[in-house]
Amino acid sequence: MVKHWASGLSAGLILGVSTWMAPAQAEVDLDVVNEIRHEGLHHSQVMDTLDYLTDVIGPRLTGSPGMNKANEWTREQLESWGLENARLHGFDFGQGWSFDHSHAWLASPRKAPLIIYPRAWTPGTDGPVQGPAKRVKLEDESDLEKYAGKLEGKILLLDEPREIEKQERSPFHRHDDDSLENMERFPIPGEAGPDWRQRRVQMHHFREKRNAFLAEEGVLATVHISSRDYGIVRTGAGAAHDADAEAGVPAVQMASEHYNLLARLLQRDKAVEIGLDVKARFHDDDLQAYNTLAEIPGRGRNPEIVMAGAHLDSWHPGTGATDNAAGVAVVMEAVRILQAIGVQPRRTIRVGLWSGEEQGLLGSRAYVDDYIATRPEHEDEEQLALPARLRDATWPIEPLRGHDRHVAYFNFDNGSGRIRGIHAQENVAAMPIFENWLEPFHDLGATTVSSRNTGSTDHVAFDAVGIPGFQFIQDRLDYFAHTHHSHLDTRDHVERDDLIQSAVVLASFLYHAAMRDESLPRKPMPREPED
Template sequence: MTLRKNHHWQKSSKRIGGVRKFMAAAPLVLFAVPAAGQQTDDMNRVIDQGLQHSQVMQVAQYLTDSIGARMTNSPQMRRAEAWTQWQFRTWGLKNVRKDGFPFGRGWSIQWSSVRMATPRVIQLTAMPIAWTPGTNGWVTAPIVVAPMKHERDFEAWRGKLAGKVVLVSLPNDGDEPGDAPFKRLTDEEIHKLDRYHQSEYDPAGIERQSKRFAFRAKRDAFLKSERAVAWARMSYRDGKLLSGEGYTYGVGETPALPGIEIAAEDYRRLARLAKTGPAPVLQFNCNVKFDDSDVNAYNILADIPGTDARAGYVMAGAHLDSWVAGDGAADNGAGTVVVMEAARILSSLGLKPRRTIRFALWAGEEQGLLGSLAYIEKYLATRMPPSGKPLTGEDAFLRWPYTFPIKPLPGYKDLVAYFNIDNGSGKIRGIHAEGNVAATSLLRDWLQPFAGMGANTVVSSPTDGTDHVFMQAIGIPAYQFIQDPLDYGTRVHHSGVDTFDHLKAEDLRQAAVVLAGLLLESANSEKALPHMPIPTQRPVTNPFKYEDPKDD
């Protein structure tokens, strides 16, 4: 799977040298605190190390301010891969390595500028969309507002797009929030999560979503054939927030035309001007760079070895990759530094757990949980579609959980617990049992020492959209934490304000202590969390449902 491993490692070694030199000038991240006497209870030592000697914010500051946004296979992600390995080794972890899987092209923004030139000059809040090509210099062109969601929309715009910047989103009237953007969960809100959810299997819905993904390539081909010069979409949130999300990372999938995301307020202004008078003219320059020197992405893995090789291992993970509108601080620099700090805490105490404790920093999460899926297929279980061809990209995200049969690999039973953290900077309030009712009492026992820190609830409900999902889909006891939302969903998630300033030090210290404690409990416990049954092919949940043709 590591197609160009040797070439890439030579380049990474040079970067490690640069990081080593820098970090020597920043000793806060490096020095280890002597462990307390062995007569002290191990859990008290974890709490003391994590709260009184924390290094979580120093690590977060370097990751976000110095390295910055980490889109998979970008130059910044390569720096993060090298630095996190070096940091794990500095803290004394063992078997530190990068674990590769096929991904696609590297892409980064060198710089960009977008302005309205007529009817007056305004600098717009806008950015290139990930993995779209650059402009090769300044481009000046009028806009046309041509919303397109389906192939049937193409005919209305045939012959009208040549030389234009095509605004493909339908303008709306705004989405000013009705609630405060920053909040913490109340006990009542947490307890409402304790509801068992029956999952659904809707193959028609999966097909609809697959068609939506495929539509992007068809729209790009249409715009190219009509000789448009670029396309633009409206940001999905107000407040001048951008995300720049894009998914055409595969080799051979790069669009023909530059794509630009424009802040909602600026986009609506352009649309109003186009509606009431001559279409505005844009001037823009998108200077982006592709890197095809290594098409593999890399998960970062590190271990604290256990004393009983037959007891298996427990694992904690967060995704290291991010989008590039901001610095990837809350999503998911926060989870990354909590996992790293938990590793530092446990390693610094010189503990000898019964089970190995493994730490994972995933790549490709933002493109469909690709890094954790690659780990599963390499070490835990495989699922092969009827076509016999492995699922890739967004099709893997959509179809992998519903592909049968599941074939456990020899390492399937070795992983006895996985804990994932990926909900921003808020403190841990509890854990989702993901419908594993047999695990709830043990999870409650393990959380009990942290009740005074606010982490004391186990709820039945599942969560989705992050790296524990595919482990759950093969029956592994894999869990995501309940966290205070803060301003994660309202303005930080994937946006340009996802910076260090939105990280909360007290919350991150608490989260690292809780995670380290749960890992220690699960690594030493005589009892193991029960696996769920390995799923098998299931019938459609609602065989009587009629599909709405408007959804196509």
């Protein structure tokens, strides 16, 4: 099925020299692109995958039964399409958590429902509870001292009320020529900012202390304001997932309109009483989490590997549709297309459906640790006392055998918006190659190669150890306005056409990365930052 490979390569590429002068389509096999487009645009199964993950399986919090089901289902599905070596890759995580139902009500001074979702890894209420609401600030240790002995039986409102943000622009965003052109300009990196890792460690320690305090004081529950307005409940974790973490007391995130109401009633000196019922539980039968891996094997023994990945885990209030069943469906569909058209790639095409992304890229980092590169062990006791994910990076990077073999990693995790191009992640030597690869998809809106870095998802785990790791430029749609980590992250907010387009572009990228003579250019190996 694969035809004309390597026809028309420029002299520069044959010599293995990256060049800005590569003639258009030098690297693209248009016959294969025809096959990919035909299979992907006219016989797509991407929405079947998405529907099953979101509607049937539902939310997939790392370590939860939903995530376990998703691991198993994706493994079976990939296997059923003929991928090989479909397997689960386990790594140490901690306990799982899941919830069935939660609801809340204003009981006094009047009665009304209040929209809430629980914060992950906090306990359920063990049936309905009701108590007086109290607004307190518990943001440092002096606050804890101040309130010791005064909070028993109370439901605490821990956040400031907040003015609703007016949606004076459309919440639904697609790139236009201007915004894409803007992506082509590279901003000079600023001075190193404040040490966010240290801040995160501090926050972790204080959360542990506060959770222990809340439980000891007999606080009934805590209430937090959603970080979105218009009734959208956006939430995350209320406690760490480590097996020995302080889970605290039931903690819920409330629609900002309802939270603000409670805060205003309290400000009026009204006695406010609220009720809560949260059915949630921990799962500690298995402290590992799992990535789903599968591949279309390359030729010969120990072929090089090109990868596509997306995280399979999600938050719990919606069904993780745009974050990131969309990405999983696109990645799975890309390899389904390649399998359907019968590619026999030179390099292995491997799929990684990560777990623990939402807790800090844990699944992709575990994969990198196990297969690509390690780092020296910590010896500092303070560091060793921290959960591994919060420890400082150590240097130098110690490549494993897989370091040479992993040629490229492509990630999809910015909502369900279509691919408009790719972030080259400062790998300027890869840019002309990507320009070529995008050429047959200009008519589908994929046009732009940006030298910029983008972060916050699993390609970072690869990029951090010197493997070419990329995330596509996607249309944002209403990802940040509505769905990201919210109860609206559901099937209805996914754009079918965009997923179909994205799977086709990704399939072609994977194919061409797997087939080109040279492996992909690399950036200089990352080194320890100067202080």
